[in-house]
Amino acid sequence: MNEDDDLGALCAGAGRNLAEAERPILDAHGLSMWQYVVLSALATGAASSQLVLAQQIHYDKTRLITLLDGLDAAGLVSREPDPADRRARIVRLTLEGIRRHAVIRAEIRVLEERKLAGLSAEEQRVLRSALAHLANSD
Amino acid sequence: MNEDDDLGALCAGAGRNLAEAERPILDAHGLSMWQYVVLSALATGAASSQLVLAQQIHYDKTRLITLLDGLDAAGLVSREPDPADRRARIVRLTLEGIRRHAVIRAEIRVLEERKLAGLSAEEQRVLRSALAHLANSD
DNA sequence: TATTGTTATACTCTATAACTATA
DNA sequence: TATAGTTATAGAGTATAACAATA
Numbered sequence: 001m002n003e004d005d006d007l008g009a010l011c012a013g014a015g016r017n018l019a020e021a022e023r024p025i026l027d028a029h030g031l032s033m034w035q036y037v038v039l040s041a042l043a044t045g046a047a048s049s050q051l052v053l054a055q056q057i058h059y060d061k062t063r064l065i066t067l068l069d070g071l072d073a074a075g076l077v078s079r080e081p082d083p084a085d086r087r088a089r090i091v092r093l094t095l096e097g098i099r100r101h102a103v104i105r106a107e108i109r110v111l112e113e114r115k116l117a118g119l120s121a122e123e124q125r126v127l128r129s130a131l132a133h134l135a136n137s138d
Numbered sequence: 139m140n141e142d143d144d145l146g147a148l149c150a151g152a153g154r155n156l157a158e159a160e161r162p163i164l165d166a167h168g169l170s171m172w173q174y175v176v177l178s179a180l181a182t183g184a185a186s187s188q189l190v191l192a193q194q195i196h197y198d199k200t201r202l203i204t205l206l207d208g209l210d211a212a213g214l215v216s217r218e219p220d221p222a223d224r225r226a227r228i229v230r231l232t233l234e235g236i237r238r239h240a241v242i243r244a245e246i247r248v249l250e251e252r253k254l255a256g257l258s259a260e261e262q263r264v265l266r267s268a269l270a271h272l273a274n275s276d
Numbered sequence: 277t278a279t280t281g282t283t284a285t286a287c288t289c290t291a292t293a294a295c296t297a298t299a
Numbered sequence: 300t301a302t303a304g305t306t307a308t309a310g311a312g313t314a315t316a317a318c319a320a321t322a
Contacts, residue, residue: 001273001274002270003266003270004266005178005269005270006178006243006246006247006250007156007244007250007253007254007269008156008160008272009175010266010269010270011149011153011156011269012147012153012310013269013272013274014149014269014273015146015149015153016196016271016273017208017272017274017275018145018146018149018271018272019146023259037147038266040143040144040147045212049280049281050281051279051280051281052281058154060281060313060314061226061280061281061282062281062283062313063312063313063314064230065281065283066280078225081198081301085279085280085322086280086320086321086322087279087280087281087319087320087321087322088279088280088281088321089280089281090232094185097160105144106272108144108146109144112144112146115145115272116145116272117275118271118275119223119268120269123264123268124268126147126158126261126264126265126268127224127264127265127268127269128141128142128145129141129261130257130261130262130264130265131148131149131151131152131265132139132140132141132143132148132151133256133257134151134152134156134253134254135139135148135152135154135155136139136151136266137155137156137253137255137256178313186317187303187304188303188304189302189303189304195312198290198291199303199304200304200305200306201289201291201292203304203305204308220303223298223299223303224297224298224299224303225297225298225299225303225304226298226302226304227302227303232279239293244277262321277318277322278321279311279320279321279322280320280321280322281318281319281320281321282315282317282318282319283304283316283317283318284315284316284318284319285310285313285314285315285316285320286314286315286316287312287313287314287319288312288313288314288320289310289311289312290309290310290311290312290314291307291308291309291310291311292307292308292309292310293306293307293308293309294306294307294310295305295306296303296304296305296306296309296314297302297303297304297305298302298303298304299300299302299303299309
């Protein structure tokens with residue numbers, strides 16, 4: 001992976017490296033990457049519907065169902081009908097879901113710090129800022 | 139996509155954004171993303187075997203075959219037996235492959251510059267350097 | 277009539293195993 | 300015996316269509 005590669009190739013390489021390193025952590029907790037993505041999304045607040053959650057994480061609404069089934073069975077998320085629109089189901093973390101997500105995230109943060117070793121604090125700040133910029137640019 | 143998200147999520151978000159923007163360019167040239175990845179890998183020099191090429195781009199050697207079949211049929215790559223080991227086939231870009239890759243890469247670079255607008259030259263340099271570091275870190 | 281959640285189905289992508297040829 | 304390329308098959312992942320409940 002070379003610095004004058006396409007930007008997309010660089011992002012893909014970094015993302016693959018991180019994903020491979022995170023897999024053992026998620027495996028140890030019995031979660032898939034997508035399930036962890038759901039927990040992370042819900043950690044910032046409940047989703048007003050499953051459709052909204054699916055769009056938020058760029059995932060298919062039909063596939064989200066089995067994903068939530070697993071998290072529900074594990075007691076990590078709850079789905080309750082929205083009183084204001086009983087078609088929709090509000091998805092939120094349970095107390096156990098909050099705790100489990102915090103544990104996994106902490107482990108992943110430790111891993112990230114190891115991966116980022118060698119970069120200055122300023123370089124790390126620019127990296128995060130630039131990636132966020134790219135993710136939201138048109 | 140928020141700056142204090144997991145680094146993996148940030149890379150995934152930036153990578154998805156770039157990939158979606160690049161798709162129309164590749165579609166216009168009748169190539170898949172993986173086929174472009176092959177052209178890019180070969181642009182830096184011929185691959186001594188298909189197995190080496192597969193490992194280089196983190197792709198399955200069995201899937202690489204149909205990928206190369208397509209590129210071969212399009213006249214963009216050639217596969218010749220290695221005189222030193224006739225089991226292996228040396229893969230290289232044809233003249234047309236070199237030309238086509240250069241054209242596509244130029245279009246992608248223009249796109250990248252648009253995506254990077256808003257970041258200073260120094261920030262862009264740090265971004266590329268940090269991503270290359272992440273892609274190769276243990 | 278439109279939308280949410282759901283299920284069922286088809287399709288694509290990826291991984292595994294076995295075969296041929298060379299070494 | 301081991302390896303490169305290939306093919307065929309099975310499996311996982313993803314997308315599409317149709318249905319029930321509610322708006």
